[in-house]
Amino acid sequence: xxxxxxxxxxxxxxxxxxxxxxxxxxxxxxxxxxxxxxxxxxxxxxxxxxxxxxxxxxxxxxxxxxxxxxxxxxxxxxxxxxxxxxxxxxxxxxxxxxxxxxxxxxxxxxxxxx
Amino acid sequence: xxxxxxxxxxxxxxxxxxxxxxxxxxxxxxxxxxxxxxxxxxxxxxxxxxxxxxxxxxxxxxxxxxxxxxxxxxxxxxxxxxxxxxxxxxxxxxxxxxxxxxxxxxxxxxx
Numbered sequence: 754x755x756x757x758x759x760x761x762x763x764x765x766x767x768x769x770x771x772x773x774x775x776x777x778x779x780x781x782x783x784x785x786x787x788x789x790x791x792x793x794x795x796x797x798x799x800x801x802x803x804x805x806x807x808x809x810x811x812x813x814x815x816x817x818x819x820x821x822x823x824x825x826x827x828x829x830x831x832x833x834x835x836x837x838x839x840x841x842x843x844x845x846x847x848x849x850x851x852x853x854x855x856x857x858x859x860x861x862x863x864x865x866x867x
Numbered sequence: 868x869x870x871x872x873x874x875x876x877x878x879x880x881x882x883x884x885x886x887x888x889x890x891x892x893x894x895x896x897x898x899x900x901x902x903x904x905x906x907x908x909x910x911x912x913x914x915x916x917x918x919x920x921x922x923x924x925x926x927x928x929x930x931x932x933x934x935x936x937x938x939x940x941x942x943x944x945x946x947x948x949x950x951x952x953x954x955x956x957x958x959x960x961x962x963x964x965x966x967x968x969x970x971x972x973x974x975x976x977x978x
Contacts, residue, residue, distance in 0.1 A: 784964060793970075794970075795955070795968050795969065795970040795971055796910075796955070796957075796968040797968075798965055798966075801965065803964060809964075843909055855901065855912045855915055856901075856912075857912065858910050858911070859909060860908060860909050861908065861909050
């Protein structure tokens, strides 16, 4: 299916485990973004990428790692999950700069860290 | 520091009412302001505004931007229960690739 997809949609893990959230888009958009959304904080940017092999930190990058070896994929890894990383994670993409073009969101991954 | 403030944080109205949601911003090198609707899933795009005074309209929803006073409003007329959602405002600048997000307005429409 065309669009932007995320997997898994739901994940429960334990403190200290490594978790990777996947994001795939079929539009060949240059820009991709990872957000977390928590009550009281709204959407907060974790990392973003302007193109393959170009990534940069957002507002809350600590404890997360990203890579972008291919334009269509932008995985987010929690190297050692903590309870504070329990959240809903959204991936988004845009055709050009995120500030001048619309960001389109994936369906989200609900992550629970026990 | 760049910021986007939405008001009210929550709003409860009855079906058929008209609502106005507000978004004010302080963003260096403003480029665009976007409105999104979020139901129990991902945010979906509504409008992007870049110029003052030009209303964007889609059905019962409309939005306008005032770049002098640094705010935008989102109007919803003849509200329906399906309009219940969180409405998010985001602002982009020419300084970087990021959007600065407001906390959202939670709108509840009672039948």
